[in-house]
Amino acid sequence: MSRLRRAWLVALALLLASCGGGGPWQLKDIKGVVPDLAFNLTDDSGRRVSAADYRGRTVLLFFGYTNCPDVCPTTLVKLAAALKDLGPAAHGAQVLFVTVDPKRDTLEALHRYARAFGSHVTGLRGSAAELRELAKRYRISYSYGTPDASGNYDVTHSSAVFVFDAEGNARLLVMPDSGEKAIAHDLKLLLGARQG
Amino acid sequence: MRGILCAALFAFALPALAGGAAVADAWLRYIPGGTPAAGYFTLSNQSDKSLSLVGAECADFGMVMMHRTLERGGIFTMRPVHEVTVAPGKTFSFAPGGYHLMLMRPKHPLRPGGRLPITLRFADGSSLPVEFVVKSLQAR
Numbered sequence: 001m002s003r004l005r006r007a008w009l010v011a012l013a014l015l016l017a018s019c020g021g022g023g024p025w026q027l028k029d030i031k032g033v034v035p036d037l038a039f040n041l042t043d044d045s046g047r048r049v050s051a052a053d054y055r056g057r058t059v060l061l062f063f064g065y066t067n068c069p070d071v072c073p074t075t076l077v078k079l080a081a082a083l084k085d086l087g088p089a090a091h092g093a094q095v096l097f098v099t100v101d102p103k104r105d106t107l108e109a110l111h112r113y114a115r116a117f118g119s120h121v122t123g124l125r126g127s128a129a130e131l132r133e134l135a136k137r138y139r140i141s142y143s144y145g146t147p148d149a150s151g152n153y154d155v156t157h158s159s160a161v162f163v164f165d166a167e168g169n170a171r172l173l174v175m176p177d178s179g180e181k182a183i184a185h186d187l188k189l190l191l192g193a194r195q196g
Numbered sequence: 197m198r199g200i201l202c203a204a205l206f207a208f209a210l211p212a213l214a215g216g217a218a219v220a221d222a223w224l225r226y227i228p229g230g231t232p233a234a235g236y237f238t239l240s241n242q243s244d245k246s247l248s249l250v251g252a253e254c255a256d257f258g259m260v261m262m263h264r265t266l267e268r269g270g271i272f273t274m275r276p277v278h279e280v281t282v283a284p285g286k287t288f289s290f291a292p293g294g295y296h297l298m299l300m301r302p303k304h305p306l307r308p309g310g311r312l313p314i315t316l317r318f319a320d321g322s323s324l325p326v327e328f329v330v331k332s333l334q335a336r
Contacts, residue, residue, distance in 0.1 A: 069234035069299070071265045071272050073225055074292040077334055112229045116333050141271060150259070152300060159272045176267050176293065 024189055026182035027163070027172040034162060034170035037061070039134050041098065044111035044123035051168055058093045058190050059164040060174070063140055065101035065155050066113040071176075072097075075161065076117040079174070082183035083120055092166070092191045095121040100142035100157045102131060138162060165190055214322035216243025222328040224299065225292075225335055226308045233306065235260075235297030235314065235328055239280075240287040248319035249280045249288075256312055258301030265293055274298075279319065292336060308332040 023029055037051040037059055060079055064072035076097065083090040097114050099105040102125050105113075110123030126134065135142060140158035147153040161174035163186070172186055222237035241247040252260045262277040277295065282288045290296050297314070306312070310330040317323050 066229075066231045068274070069225070069227065069232040070263070070274070070296045071267075071293055073227060073234070073333065074336070077336060080334070081336075109229060109231070113227070113231060116228045150301075152259075154274045156271055156273045159267050159270055176272075 025172060025186050027174055027178055027186045030162070030170050030173050032170075034173075035137055036170060037164040037168040038137065039098075039124075039126075039130075041124040041126040041130055041134070042107065044107050044114050044125070046107055049124070054094055054096070055168060056092075056166050058166060058187060059168075060093065060095045061098065061138075061162040061164065062095065063098050063100050063135075063142065063158050065099050065157065066105050066109050067101065067152070068155065068157075071159070073117075075159075075176075076121060078180050079161065079183065080118045080121070082180045082187060083118070085180070085184040086188055086191065089188065089191045090120060093120060093187060096124050097121055098124045098126070098131075098134065100131065100135075101144075101155050102126060102128065163187070163190070165193070214247070214316070214318050214320075214324040216241060216245075217247055217316070217318065217322075217324050218242055219316070219324065219326045222314070222326050223331045223335065224306070224312060224328050226306050226330050226333055228305075228333075230302060233257075233299045233302065234292070235299055236290045236292065237297075237326065237328070238287055238289045239282055239316070241282040241284055244284045246284060247282045249282070249316055250278065250319050251317045252297050252314055253317065254299060254312065254314045256303050257299040258303065259299075260314070261298045261300070262295070263298045264295045267293075306330050 040050050043049045062075060079095050083093055099110055105125060107125060110125055114121045114123035142157045145154040159176050162170060163172040165171050174183055218240045220238045224233050224235045227233055254260050264275050264277050266273045266275055280288055308330055312328045312330060313325055314328050315323050315325050
């Protein structure tokens with residue numbers, strides 16, 4: 001086999017390999033499937049915010065609540081670790097932690113909780129109606145368990161993290177089994193595309 | 197003599213220690229503020245009988261519950277767990293994203309690097325005191 005022919009075969013194999021996954025992404029590609037970023041909420045410093053305030057940044061949207069001791073910190077720690085892997089490029093990314101439990105999560109509690117995971121994390125809170133609207137838009141669900149004698153209750157909530165590009169288009173979905181490396185890999189591509 | 201008397205008194209006052217139960221890698225994730233903390237550990241049953249964990253207690257928290265996070269159809273749910281049975285010679289892990297102790301209403305702020313005594317209770321009435329390490333928020 002000539003050297004040229006072998007080079008062609010290698011190139012073809014590489015091309016096929018890159019097509020096999022349906023693009024360069026390691027996370028689930030949701031482009032054109034999930035609506036773009038839109039919301040009206042209050043951030044954890046008390047400021048009214050909308051999607052326009054985060055234009056120009058890669059946004060990771062996650063729904064949870066501060067009385068969630070296991071899976072919410074686990075997810076936020078994973079996202080924070082992935083962002084740390086990106087180094088200075090992470091400044092172009094923003095994690096938005098929307099509470100699905102606005103009754104218990106005061107802005108102060110939300111602020112303390114969000115900041116504990118790093119400066120890239122901001123807590124968002126809405127009225128019941130604002131939250132309902134957001135949940136409907138992204139087809140996420142949440143519900144509340146029966147309060148116990150002390151008034152504590154569990155909250156059931158969507159497990160996915162939605163990733164939006166700098167223009168607010170929905171791009172990727174971080175699932176519970178998505179690894180930190182896959183998240184960092186895809187965010188790097190998204191953030192790179194923004195700069196390039 | 198006095199030592200023996202003290203030892204005898206202690207043996208009398210303490211509940212039976214769980215035989216054959218051992219715990220490794222016991223830790224809590226530190227979260228600032230008064231939000232609940234999650235406790236994780238690996239329980240091994242080194243006896244020849246099955247071991248059933250039915251609860252835990254900690255003097256530093258208002259309430260401790262056993263919980264399990266379940267992910268089904270894109271939804272996270274926390275379910276209370278009443279009993280975890282470990283077969284002889286087997287181990288069972290309470291780990292992030294799955295089984296965990298939910299420690300509610302801390303009586304004082306936790307400090308990363310600190311230690312916290314938690315007592316595990318078993319179905320046969322025995323118990324096991326375990327020292328949990330308080331790890332930083334970034335711990336996994």
